Amino acid sequence: MSEPVYNSIQELLDQLKTGCGHTFNELDVNHRLTGEARNDKGALGKIVEEGVFHYSVNSRPEADFANLGVELKTTGYNKTRNGLSFKERLPLNTFNYQKVENQKFEDSDMWHKCQQLLIALYEYLDGKTYGEMTLDSGFYHTFTPADIEVIKSDYNLLQNKIKSGKANTISQRDTNYLEACTAGAGHGKVDSAATAHYGVDLKPRKFALKPAYMTGVLRRLFSNGEIESVVDYEELKTKTIEEVITDRMSYYVGKDEDYFKNLIAGEEEPKNRFERYAAKMLGIKGIINDADEFVKANIICKTIRVEENGNIEQNMSFPAFSFLDVANQEWEDSDFREMMINRKFMFVIFKKINGKYQFSKVKFWSIPEEILDNDGRKVFEKLKAVLLSGNIVRGFKTDKNGKTTRLNNFPKSASNPYIHIRPHGLTGADTNPLPVPDKLTGVTEYTKQCFWLKKSYIIEIINE
Secondary structure, rough: OOOOOOOOHHHHHHHHHHHHOEEEHOOOOOOEEEEEEEHHOOOOHHHHHOOOOOOOOOOOOOOOOOOOEEEEEEEEEEEEEOOOEOOEEEEHHHHHHHHHOOOHHHHHHHHHHHOOEEEEEOOOOOOOOOHOOOOEEEEEEEOOHHHHHHHHHHHHHHHHHOOOOHHHHOOOHOOOEEEEEEEOOOOOOHHHHHHHHHHOOOOEEEEEHHHHHHHHHHHHHOOOOOOOOOOOOHHHOOOOOOHHHHHHHHHHOOOOOHHHHHHOOOOOOOOOOOHHHHHHHHHOOOOHHHHHHHHHHOEEEEEEOOOOOOEOOOEEEOOOOOOHHHHHHOOHHHHHHHHHHHOEEEEEEEEEOOOOEEEEEEEEEOOOOHHHHHHHHHHHHHHHHHHOOOEEEOOOOEOOOEEEEEEEEEOOOOHHHOOOEEEEOOOOEEEEEOOOOOOOOOEEEEEEEEEEEOHHHHHHHHHH
C-alpha cells in the first residue's frame, strides 16, 4: 500500500486534526509504548508519523513531507501561571561537524530540512505516562526574517568555532535561538568520526531550537495583545542582538537619575524605576523581559546599583525550587542546570557618583560551564543529600525579641565562592513539601528555598 501524499499545508493541518483528542496509546499503531518502552518519549514523534499521517518512519535527509519542504516535529509543553511554555528544546537534525564547517547556512542540511515545521503538541501531565498524554493541537511554523538572521548568526558562530579549532568549546550558552546540544544517553560519549577527524574529543550533538525560543513562538501565536520587539530585521543583518542593544544604550552612558526621571515623567513612580530607565533606553513601553527577543533568547535583564565604595546591596536570587524535584533529579538533567546553561543575563549597571546613580554600562553574561558544573554541582548534590537524609533542621536560634527560627543544613554562602542556598518564601509559612520528613522536627514541609549568586561574584563579573 502506497503512502499518502499531502499537497498543501492545509491538508497537513487537517490531517493533524484527525489525531487531536486521542492519547498516544490510541494512536500507537505499531505498539511502540509497550513494556519497558512505555516511557520512551522518543517514540511519540514516530507514533504521530505512523498513527496520524500514515507513513513509515525513515531517516531520509530531506524534510518529512519532501514535496512541501515541511518537517514534522512532536513536542510537549507546560501550562504555567504565565501561559504556555516549552519544557524542552526542539531537536532538528544531527550536528555533523565536518558538514557544518563546510556548508553555508543557506545551503546547510539543517536549514534545507527544517526551515518549515509542522509542530504537533501535547501537554505534559504529572503522574501520567506518555501513552496516557493526549495529542491536543498543532501549528505550521516558518521563521520570521528577524528570526532567520539570529539563527544564521548562531549557525555562523558554531561554524567559526569549528574552523578556528575550537570545536571542543562549543556550548549551549554560545547562541541565542539555535543550539548544538549534546545528544545520546551519556554526557561522556564522543562522536568517534568527528573526534578522529579533528584530533580532539568531541561530543555527539544535535541542532535544536532552544526551549525559550519555542516558548516565544507559542506566546506570539496565541497572544491577543501586542508583543514588543527590541531590534528589527535590518539591524540584525549586520549585528547580533547583543550588539544592537549595547550600541543603542551607549548613548546614555553617564546620564544620571535626574535625566532618567525626566524620561519617565508622567508615569506613576515605579518601585522598579531602574528597570523603567533601562526600558526607556531600549524604547520599550512594557517590561523588558517580555520583549520578543528577550523571551526567545532567554535573556534576563537585571539592574544593578553599585555604591560609591564599589559594593552592591544584594545577592542575586533565582526562582524557588521544588525539594521533590531536587531529590529526584541528577545534576546533568536538573532544572537548575538547565535553567542556568540556557540563560543569558543583561546586567544594566548604575554607579553612584557624587551621590547620584549614573548609567555606567550594559554587560551580557552567562555563567561559565566550569563554574556551573563544578561549584554548582557541589551545591546541588549537597542539597540533595541533605534532603534525602532528612537532616534538614540542625537546631534553633532565638533572637533578643524571643523569636525562634530554625537553622538548616543547606549549603551556606561561606561554603562556596559563587552559589549558595537561601530562603525564598515571603514568610516561614511559605513552604514546599519535603521528600522525607525532617528527622529532628518531623515536619514534612519546609520554607521555600532558592539558589543565589553571591554578590561578591556579581561584583567580580561587572568589573571584568
